[in-house]
Amino acid sequence: MTSLLLTGIAELVTNDPTHDGTPLGLLHDAAVVVEGRRIAWVGPRHAAPDADAARDLGGPAVLPGFVDSHSHLVFNGDRAEEFAARMAGESYAAGGIRTTVAATRAASDEQLYANVARLVAEMRRQGTTTVEIKSGYGLNVLDEARSLAIAREFTEETTFLGAHVVPPEFADDPAGYVELVSGRMLEAAAPHARWIDVFCERGAFDEDQARTILAAGQAAGLGGRLHANQLGLGPGVRLGCELGLTAVDHCTYLDDADVAALADSGTVATLLPGVEFSTRSPYPDARALLDAGVTVALASDCNPGSCYTSSMPLCVALAVREMRMTPAEAVWAATAGGARALARDDVGVLAPGHRAHLTVLDAPSYLHLAYRPGVPLVAEVIA
Ligand code: NIG
Numbered sequence: 001m002t003s004l005l006l007t008g009i010a011e012l013v014t015n016d017p018t019h020d021g022t023p024l025g026l027l028h029d030a031a032v033v034v035e036g037r038r039i040a041w042v043g044p045r046h047a048a049p050d051a052d053a054a055r056d057l058g059g060p061a062v063l064p065g066f067v068d069s070h071s072h073l074v075f076n077g078d079r080a081e082e083f084a085a086r087m088a089g090e091s092y093a094a095g096g097i098r099t100t101v102a103a104t105r106a107a108s109d110e111q112l113y114a115n116v117a118r119l120v121a122e123m124r125r126q127g128t129t130t131v132e133i134k135s136g137y138g139l140n141v142l143d144e145a146r147s148l149a150i151a152r153e154f155t156e157e158t159t160f161l162g163a164h165v166v167p168p169e170f171a172d173d174p175a176g177y178v179e180l181v182s183g184r185m186l187e188a189a190a191p192h193a194r195w196i197d198v199f200c201e202r203g204a205f206d207e208d209q210a211r212t213i214l215a216a217g218q219a220a221g222l223g224g225r226l227h228a229n230q231l232g233l234g235p236g237v238r239l240g241c242e243l244g245l246t247a248v249d250h251c252t253y254l255d256d257a258d259v260a261a262l263a264d265s266g267t268v269a270t271l272l273p274g275v276e277f278s279t280r281s282p283y284p285d286a287r288a289l290l291d292a293g294v295t296v297a298l299a300s301d302c303n304p305g306s307c308y309t310s311s312m313p314l315c316v317a318l319a320v321r322e323m324r325m326t327p328a329e330a331v332w333a334a335t336a337g338g339a340r341a342l343a344r345d346d347v348g349v350l351a352p353g354h355r356a357h358l359t360v361l362d363a364p365s366y367l368h369l370a371y372r373p374g375v376p377l378v379a380e381v382i383a
């Protein structure tokens with residue numbers, strides 16, 4: 001296997017605290033050796049070993065590729081009019097999901113594939129190297145299974161979200177829909193999925209329904225995650241912690257018991273500040289979570305309704321400006337935090353044995369991700 005020595009790195013975010021005693025594990029004038037798909041060595045330039053080839057990056061900051069642990073990319077059409085209505089004063093309601101369900105069911109496989117490819121490429125240009133993709137706009141056996149099969153073409157991190165909302169044809173029989181999701185739909189989805197997710201919220205699925213669906217998913221070998229406490233206080237976060245789920249996502253409305261449950265359980269709280277931005281909602285209290293010792297991840301939630309951004313740099317900037325996270329906390333949450341939220345120990349950290357996923361900035365420091373919002377700072381992605 002040939003090795004490549006990368007030098008000319010003014011600042012390297014490793015997320016390996018052994019370098020500087022902080023979570024970000026910063027190195028200055030650093031070097032990285034890549035062997036095949038993995039990192040072989042990380043350290044100061046002056047101590048770098050020889051390699052088969054060398055490349056001087058010319059002095060930028062480099063960080064692990066972003067790990068976007070929450071997105072809904074398999075859909076057709078958009079909901080720009082709904083966004084405009086919201087900005088004119090309407091509030092966000094989960095019901096808009098049904099508009100996208102109709103458009104997605106009507107789309108060909110090729111159309112859906114092309115849309116995912118377009119958005120994954122957009123993410124990549126903004127520094128994302130690992131992405132989780134959910135189904136959830138099919139909501140019948142065939143369309144959920146094909147959504148996941150298409151998502152699998154792009155990532156290992158696929159999530160079955162048949163329990164997004166109750167589709168119109170089951171409006172009078174939500175119990176029948178829960179049975180379908182936990183039965184035949186799950187059977188068709190599971191071969192293409194690693195995770196199962198439920199939108200546990202008023203207007204979507206309640207606590208008992210979420211328990212039933214998550215238990216069926218776990219029995220089928222899928223890991224559990226939840227959309228929880230997005231639109232108001234509710235049982236979702238505590239349920240996720242009680243069940244020991246890897247992550248609960250949104251966490252917009254939390255009371256003290258929710259924060260304590262997250263801290264005690266070790267469940268990752270995934271915050272999605274693009275949603276609050278795009279729905280003009282209050283931002284989650286990231287400081288309360290961090291100060292309580294909760295592991296926080298940041299993700300885009302890219303979807304055509306509540307948040308149509310694919311940009312992790314935007315999420316970092318929002319987390320810093322609007323959620324009072326420090327730039328270091330936000331960058332960690334968007335990389336190592338995302339990896340934790342997906343139970344991955346091979347991404348999100350630049351250390352020997354990990355995947356060689358590096359995002360090269362057109363900036364001398366990671367601080368610029370929050371300091372220069374809206375500027376395309378990703379110069380190159382090495383993956
Ligand atoms: O994560 N909350 C539920 N699902 C998505 C929104 C989906 C949509 O509006 O189409 C979310 O925000």
Ligand code: FE
Pocket residue numbers: 070071072227301303
């Ligand atoms: Fe979501």
